[in-house]
Amino acid sequence: MEDILNSLNDEQKNVILNNDNNVLILAGAGTGKTRVITSKIIYFIKEKKISPGNILAVTFTNKAANEMKARVQNYLKYDFDLMIKTFHSFCAYILRNEAFLVNRSRYFQISDSDDSIRILKKIINENKNIDNKNANYYYKLIQIYKQNLGKAVFKNIDFDNFKKIHDLYEEYLLKSNCFDFEDLISKTIEIFNKYPIILEKYKSRFKYILVDEYQDTNKSQFELLKQLKGDKNKILVVGDEDQSIYKFRGADINNILNFQNDFDDAKIIKLELNYRSTKNILETANSVIANNQLRLGKNLYSNKKTGSRIIVFNAANEFNEVEKIIEIINQKSFNLNETAILYRTNNQSRPFEQIFNKLKIPFVIVGSIAFYEREEIKDAISILKWIINPMDRISFSRFINKPPKGIGEKTLSLIFKESEKYDYDILKVLKNINKIENLSRKICKKLSDIYQIFYQANDLNIKTLDKLFEYYLEKLKIYEHYEIIDSKEGLDKVSNLKELASSVKNIDCSEEEILNYLENVTLSPVKDEDKGKKEKIKLLTAHNAKGLEFENVFIVGMEEGLFPSSKSMEDDFEEHYDEEERRLFYVAITRAKNNLVISYCLNRNLYGVFAERSRSRFIDEMPENLLQLNFYNQNVNNKMNLKNGDIIKHKEFGKGKIIKIDIINGKRVALVDFWDHSCFELFLDKVKLEKIDD
DNA sequence: CGGTAGACAGAGTAC
DNA sequence: CTGTCTACCG
Numbered sequence: 001m002e003d004i005l006n007s008l009n010d011e012q013k014n015v016i017l018n019n020d021n022n023v024l025i026l027a028g029a030g031t032g033k034t035r036v037i038t039s040k041i042i043y044f045i046k047e048k049k050i051s052p053g054n055i056l057a058v059t060f061t062n063k064a065a066n067e068m069k070a071r072v073q074n075y076l077k078y079d080f081d082l083m084i085k086t087f088h089s090f091c092a093y094i095l096r097n098e099a100f101l102v103n104r105s106r107y108f109q110i111s112d113s114d115d116s117i118r119i120l121k122k123i124i125n126e127n128k129n130i131d132n133k134n135a136n137y138y139y140k141l142i143q144i145y146k147q148n149l150g151k152a153v154f155k156n157i158d159f160d161n162f163k164k165i166h167d168l169y170e171e172y173l174l175k176s177n178c179f180d181f182e183d184l185i186s187k188t189i190e191i192f193n194k195y196p197i198i199l200e201k202y203k204s205r206f207k208y209i210l211v212d213e214y215q216d217t218n219k220s221q222f223e224l225l226k227q228l229k230g231d232k233n234k235i236l237v238v239g240d241e242d243q244s245i246y247k248f249r250g251a252d253i254n255n256i257l258n259f260q261n262d263f264d265d266a267k268i269i270k271l272e273l274n275y276r277s278t279k280n281i282l283e284t285a286n287s288v289i290a291n292n293q294l295r296l297g298k299n300l301y302s303n304k305k306t307g308s309r310i311i312v313f314n315a316a317n318e319f320n321e322v323e324k325i326i327e328i329i330n331q332k333s334f335n336l337n338e339t340a341i342l343y344r345t346n347n348q349s350r351p352f353e354q355i356f357n358k359l360k361i362p363f364v365i366v367g368s369i370a371f372y373e374r375e376e377i378k379d380a381i382s383i384l385k386w387i388i389n390p391m392d393r394i395s396f397s398r399f400i401n402k403p404p405k406g407i408g409e410k411t412l413s414l415i416f417k418e419s420e421k422y423d424y425d426i427l428k429v430l431k432n433i434n435k436i437e438n439l440s441r442k443i444c445k446k447l448s449d450i451y452q453i454f455y456q457a458n459d460l461n462i463k464t465l466d467k468l469f470e471y472y473l474e475k476l477k478i479y480e481h482y483e484i485i486d487s488k489e490g491l492d493k494v495s496n497l498k499e500l501a502s503s504v505k506n507i508d509c510s511e512e513e514i515l516n517y518l519e520n521v522t523l524s525p526v527k528d529e530d531k532g533k534k535e536k537i538k539l540l541t542a543h544n545a546k547g548l549e550f551e552n553v554f555i556v557g558m559e560e561g562l563f564p565s566s567k568s569m570e571d572d573f574e575e576h577y578d579e580e581e582r583r584l585f586y587v588a589i590t591r592a593k594n595n596l597v598i599s600y601c602l603n604r605n606l607y608g609v610f611a612e613r614s615r616s617r618f619i620d621e622m623p624e625n626l627l628q629l630n631f632y633n634q635n636v637n638n639k640m641n642l643k644n645g646d647i648i649k650h651k652e653f654g655k656g657k658i659i660k661i662d663i664i665n666g667k668r669v670a671l672v673d674f675w676d677h678s679c680f681e682l683f684l685d686k687v688k689l690e691k692i693d694d
Numbered sequence: 695c696g697g698t699a700g701a702c703a704g705a706g707t708a709c
Numbered sequence: 710c711t712g713t714c715t716a717c718c719g
């Protein structure tokens with residue numbers, strides 16, 4: 001233990017040695033908070049002789065949880081049951097034990113947002129009398145409603161209409177023996193409220209509750225912590241209000257701002273010594289975030305060198321931006337593996353992918369869970385989900401008609417209706433499929449064939465999950481289904497399915513293992529970053545970059561409307577409307593250890609048309625004396641090198657040919673012969689033209 | 695029921 | 710420009 005304490009600075013030691021209070025550790029970026037939290041756990045176990053089973057540590061990502069677990073176990077050198085989980089997996093754990101109290105079995109499956117939206121689409125289609133809003137809209141409302149534990153918090157919506165859809169959706173989940181993401185939290189709370197004896201069980205078990213990323217907790221997660229926190233146990237939360245960037249999924253920054261009021265004897269300990277970034281980078285970050293009002297306040301300092309200035313440049317458009325970045329990388333000989341490109345929205349990766357591919361520059365898109373969102377992967381997983389939980393309507397609907405065999409909405413409705421006779425067990429419906437009237441002979445035969453596939457699997461005694469996948473994908477003709485689509489796409493899908501199968505070679509086919517696997521896949525799919533360690537540039541969103549660090553960081557697309565995003569600001573027309581976006585920018589800046597480069601485009605293709613952009617307000621908040629500015633303000637039409645004879649497209653006038661380009665009063669004017677109009681003179685700095693190849 | 699064409703709307707972050 | 714929804718036909 002001495003060695004651990006010695007490796008900590010005074011701020012950090014303070015955390016370890018303070019055990020009498022409920023504590024908020026206000027930990028700035030790069031101040032070693034993971035180290036502190038794991039040291040604390042080790043201290044509890046070794047010095048305070050607290051049994052590992054009495055400690056609960058909650059995080060937001062499985063990655064963080066696993067890291068923490070690994071560090072603690074590595075130090076203590078023996079295996080024990082450490083309850084280090086994400087909010088969602090912790091609640092799933094409780095629900096596996098107590099689900100019957102909310103009318104589910106322990107084999108419940110988790111409906112992800114995609115599944116939930118499918119359910120809502122179905123409901124909307126079947127109830128033509130409801131408001132014609134889309135499924136996404138209702139999904140969002142339902143999540144908010146659940147996060148607020150059933151309090152109607154919305155203004156300006158038809159609550160009765162909403163409630164009707166909500167109730168139908170709940171019924172669907174209930175009959176499917178499923179929970180959605182928010183249910184995991186809210187149903188746990190419901191159980192704790194209804195059955196104090198159950199709550200008491202967990203409350204007395206967890207003597208110490210540690211919470212990571214406290215600034216990201218939402219209303220229901222806060223409520224859950226409040227429930228678990230009794231008179232006798234202590235809570236220690238770690239967070240940074242300046243890194244609260246998950247408002248869109250309900251995170252409430254007030255939880256961290258009000259910690260001292262919410263818990264008695266609460267003490268705040270600040271960690272401000274940053275180990276990550278150069279002084280220049282840190283000072284830039286400090287200046288930017290100082291513009292926020294909603295803060296507890298802290299000022300990071302660094303013992304590292306001053307470092308080079310922050311490069312800020314602009315580019316003609318998003319392709320030019322990529323080219324300039326490549327130039328900088330080459331010029332400065334950045335190590336690709338230590339270089340990250342951060343953007344606000346996922347689709348901004350495109351120009352990078354295109355150009356990197358063309359130039360054979362190795363890259364990886366980090367953190368996209370795209371693999372598990374693919375149609376074919378979800379199909380395959382839905383088969384497993386349905387085996388474990390034969391009530392799961394949404395999973396059943398997903399694979400049953402692939403390849404197409406005439407089983408559509410109508411047949412499904414009949415099957416679901418019939419399932420009422422068997423406690424909603426759809427497998428039993430298939431077993432007795434002949435008993436359904438109004439079902440064509442053909443469909444009946446198909447369904448009973450499918451039943452045979454599932455029935456026979458029992459006799460085969462399949463040992464590992466990959467073999468099980470192979471069996472069903474083969475027998476259900478799903479490989480065939482995708483192979484028949486004679487295109488690259490179909491082949492990609494088959495190879496993705498094979499990849500999925502080979503990723504589960506080591507997983508046993510026991511019910512418990514499969515249950516566990518399905519939960520992991522839904523709550524924390526393995527992300528691409530984990531695969532392969534080859535030298536590659538990382539592409540990722542600023543959100544995904546949280547918690548990571550790189551030698552060299554590029555933050556691109558720093559334009560008004562994009563970063564800060566206009567969408568995000570629509571949500572929030574209050575006083576502090578751009579603060580969340582500023583925090584996100586702050587998170588992005590503080591990822592950089594040594595080199596930081598910021599860029600924006602003068603023009604960007606949106607909806608297929610080039611639109612002029614203006615630079616982000618956040619750029620102007622960076623201290624100019626720390627920057628190396630590289631702006632040019634050449635008009636982009638000039639940059640396009642328009643010349644006589646070029647074919648261009650104008651938004652209003654359509655296509656035309658440039659007859660000549662003149663300079664009038666210092667401005668470039670093009671005379672264009674439009675195909676559908678006569679000739680016009682256009683000031684090139686005023687109009688938006690798109691050059692066309694033909 | 696399934697496939698497709700053509701209209702239409704729509705760019706945001708994710709457990 | 711791209712993905713999604715709708716309407717219609719086989």
